[in-house]
Amino acid sequence: MTGFILGVLAGVYLLDGYALEKHDDSVTQVSTIDALLNGLYDGVLPYGELKRSGTFGIGTFEALDGEMVALDGNFYHVKADGAVYKLENAGMNYTQFQDYLDGTMRAKNIFHAVKLEGAFYSVKTRSVPRQEKPYPPLVEVTANQTIFEFNEVRGTIIGFYCPDYLDGLKVPGYHLHFITEDRTAGGHVLEFRVKDAQLSVDYSSQIRIILPDTDEFNRLDLTESKKEEIEEAEK
CATH class of the missing domain: 3.30.1330.80 (Hypothetical protein, similar to alpha- acetolactate decarboxylase; domain 2)
Known part of the structure; x- marks a missing residue:
């Protein structure tokens, strides 16, 4: 396995999550679940940086916009209507x-x-x-x-x-x-x-x-x- 992510991706930003660094067993956490519970939904980490943290994981997006699935190095955005979009730096300005x-x-x-x-x-x-x-x-x-x-x-x-x-x-x-x-x-x-x-x-x-x-x-x-x-x- 080349990396594991469990977190909250906000648009192109990670809000709350953790990821294994490549080729080791450490976990990287960005923000906390308590921050989400208190309504802190703004983005923190650029999507480009998130991709370098791992290849497998889960999360959510900026403004709590749906669910994130990271699988085999690809990132997907599951919207509230059930539609799935593959992320390629989505939302990046x-x-x-x-x-x-x-x-x-x-x-x-x-x-x-x-x-x-x-x-x-x-x-x-x-x-x-x-x-x-x-x-x-x-x-x-x-x-x-x-x-x-x-x-x-x-x-x-x-x-x-x-x-x-x-x-x-x-x-x-x-x-x-x-x-x-x-x-x-x-x-x-x-x-x-x-x-x-x-x-x-x-x-x-x-x-x-x-x-x-x-x-x-x-x-x-x-x-x-x-x-x-x-x-x-x-x-």
Whole structure:
């Protein structure tokens, strides 16, 4: 047996539970049954961390939303109507998603390609209109961006993680875009909340760069850091 869990999972969080660490006989308890009896139903532990604690167990969810079954490393959510959903980071938002990947990625100094495909409770994206010369700075363009909000939508989020030391070359950290399953809508990802999606991650230690061969590019002063502007433009 590679792990045992008995606990309370809240959305993507564990509330009350305990789990055997892999290859040993210890039990990990998160919160207590008395806390539940006193109405403490808020989440405590991210689902990504819970999966690393064991492969077999039981529990419940945030706001006491149904029952959890963990079997052979797979986690299932049994709703009050009897329907069963397989958990793949269900309920996870963009910030929690980044934290989860940060804790599981192979190495932070190389590139990672990310794909999250399936159903989402919500996705918030943006796009910008075509610009005319003389082109304004990117932060001015994104200040007038168009926001799109999708609810109960299926689609795919794709993008890349770029190491921080390449600031100025790429957007540092995570840069993700979304497209709906029917390929009719999408945009630059600002926020999302997962319902039932499959995560795929690949990595590469190589990058090929094609620089603009224009007078405008060659005259640019690229020695000044634009990190704050990147963060403003991308978020």
